[in-house]
Amino acid sequence: MIFFLQLLVSGLAVGSVYGLVALGFVLIFKATDVFNFAQGDLLAVGAYLMFVALAVFNLPVALAIIATVVAAGILGAMLQRVVFKPLQGQPLLTVVMATIALSLIIQGALVIIFGSQDLSFPRTLPSSIVAIGALRLSMLDLIIMGCSVVCVSAFALFFRYTSLGLQMRATAEHPEAAALSGINSDRVFTVAFSIGTVTAALGGIFLGSLQVVSPTLSQIGLLAFPAVVVGGLTSIPGSVIGGLLIGVLQQLSAGYFDGAVASVVVYSGLLLVLLLRPQGLLGRPSVQRH
Amino acid sequence: MSGCAHSVAVRNVTLRFGGVTALNDVSFDLGAGTLGALIGPNGAGKTSLFNCLSGLYRPTSGSVEIAGTDVTRLSTHRIARLGIARTFQSPSLFKGLDVIENLMMGTYMESSGGILTSAFRAPGFAASEAGQRERAEEILDLLEIPQHRHASVEDLPYGLQKRVEFGRALAARPRLLLLDEPMAGMTLEEKEDMVAFIFEARERIGFTLLLVEHDMGVVMEIAEHIVVLNFGRKLSEGTPAQVRGDPSVVAAYLGEDADAGRQEAAADA
């Protein structure tokens, strides 16, 4: 029982990382129609940026996080301007290919710059153990969960109450009407990419604290996709819930069996959801047949 | 030569999505072989009705019968196989195929084959392809565009694209032909040509026609039976003369004030 609960907690922690990455993905997808296959790689970029902030610039943790987030936001904006703006209006196929190419570039560049060995953050978030009865919980896990809740809530408030957030929701729901109402879709797209990259980077910061920083982070970042499918391709709250579910599923499988089996379980779960309820938990089933 | 054209019976069709009611209790009949037209202001629900007839949308309630068969729940390709062909409001030619290949796609239902037959050029393949090609050539001749046989459809002017799309629907030898604004964007001459082509195609193939069109001149020239929609409801139905004289139709098109204005003028006189 204890074992189960501890796995559950670490699952929720890892799950909130997946949730953040998935949230960024769904945001970009809803606002700009770009299916960003490189979202998992952006998680790795975030982790490496944090590493640079901590190890190269020797910033204190809080400042490092801020610097990483800002850098990620700028990166996202640049990606949108340089790669996706010229491809606007192109069929989905082309855009997905571009994100696949981006994935290739990011993975190659990370190894060229940092090498393929494991790196660790020199100064991480506090990682003491918290004891609740017989339960041994990692402080880090709790902090990550807490931070994720704060981030997701912040984004939710942003979308609901700020003017820019409203504009993004409008553009996501009905791009033509939004443009006609005078919303600058260009700005909306750039912001969407920035935020999407920032959430992935945050996920990278957290994951890098939980584990090591290495090129395999990109592979782990891919787990955002099952999260998105489970939650619903078009649902922002769904992506977070999906992330948590996938995280828990993964940790439980890894704990009771092994890592390879965990991967199988998660991806089988994805297939199952596609088979039985393709719109995921909170997504909307489409009206048309094709 | 004429096949047996299909009759159309629409009964109390209502179509709702989200909060929008696109069609509200619409009913009408179209006799076999009739040249029909569906008119109404923008947003009246004409394309939605077409989509219900061709299986792209499933009505929330009500039924659609074509030649006595209930097609309300059938999928698009099954409805097509019953002999229904349509064109779309926005260009829907296949960009990766040239003009003649687009027309040959119209013959898809009549031909048969399979990947293995094609891959290994089994006997029967050549004859089947030749037959399809022949039909496409007939359409090219009918529509007077044989010189565009191998043109890339993207390079064609808009009016020609519409003509090719019309030809593609004809290649399927339909018994019910649904044309969604086939003359939009055409010049006067092109429209005249299209009207002639429609009549000639009807002579050769013998279909029932339902045409969505904004140009009233064209509608009056072609249609034998007109259905008028407004805000998702059927406003009027009948021969061109009947519909033209229907005051509710006049009001819908010209506005209540114009109608009142005429009545005032009549009262003053």
Add this chain to the structure above:
Amino acid sequence: MQLRQHLDTDYQRQLRLFGSPGAVVVAIVAFALLMALPFLIGRGTLAGIGLAAINNALIAIIGAVALNLLVGFTGLLSMGHAAFFAVGAMAAAIFGTQLELPFPLVLLASGLCGAGIGVIVGLPSLRLSGLYLLLSTLALHFLTLYAFLQYQLYNFGLSGVFYPTAMIGPIEIGTDHRWYFVLVACVVATILIARNVLQSREGRAFVALRDHPTAAAALGVNVAVLRIKAFALSSFLVSVAGALFAFNLGVVTTDAFTLHFVVAYFAMIIIGGMGSLLGSVLGAVVWEFLPQWLASAASNIDPATPVIGDTLARHQAQIISVVMGCIIILVLIRWPAGLAGVVRSTVAAIRSWPYRS
């Protein structure tokens, strides 16, 4: 009547393999060159490329043609490429290594296994939008690799799955030389099959599915079924490529089938030209050979050169990744029709010279 007969001959000419005496001459010359190539190269290299690399490129051509049929011509996004190579390799081991069936039969059986799995995976996802196929094939990728690993560990061991020397009748296909001829035959067969399918009712329907599935449905095309057929055809060819790959290599582990492998094939068809058979060939050749050319050019740079030299030496594969990724994005933005498109425009420009097209 006369015109109709003329056109009939015209179309039949189009359908035949060699449309004109000119085409026959070109084919004969190309054939002669292809046959002579292995003798010209021998054990050496031509511009840094040896016969083994050429064989790899030939296998890649089959894979690229198959992927282009699915993605370029039918518009279906699939991440399953590596998975189907693995299926082919696994089936080749079962039928070839374990059951010791004759090689040609092994190829056929591997292809059929791939097609079967393609149908099973395609069934649920092809009713839905293309994105769902992308996601379900991503899942398939990981699940298949796991299955392959288990198969390998259970039947062979840590060093990998072993394959015997391929035999066609009494002839042993043991050298690069002999593999070359087998692979050229396979490539020619693949291209012929692809071309025949594309110039037929089904091939036109594939393109229709890609360009406007709704209009295709309105013409009687059963969209879901045809998509599954496209997926089955593509998977068949990919699995055959996988079997060839496995037998050629001799030993295979899951290291061969990474997501990078999948991305590499996408790179091939994008750079070569999506929706073009010529594009598949060009893309596969460029992707396989460019690194070799880069490597031999890079070997001229002294590893002691600061930054560049060291990076080139240690991270060659990654540099190629980055360069290729940038090329892909450039191609997508600037020359979406790829190398094949450039070839076509050049040929058209030459034909219509001195007029501008």
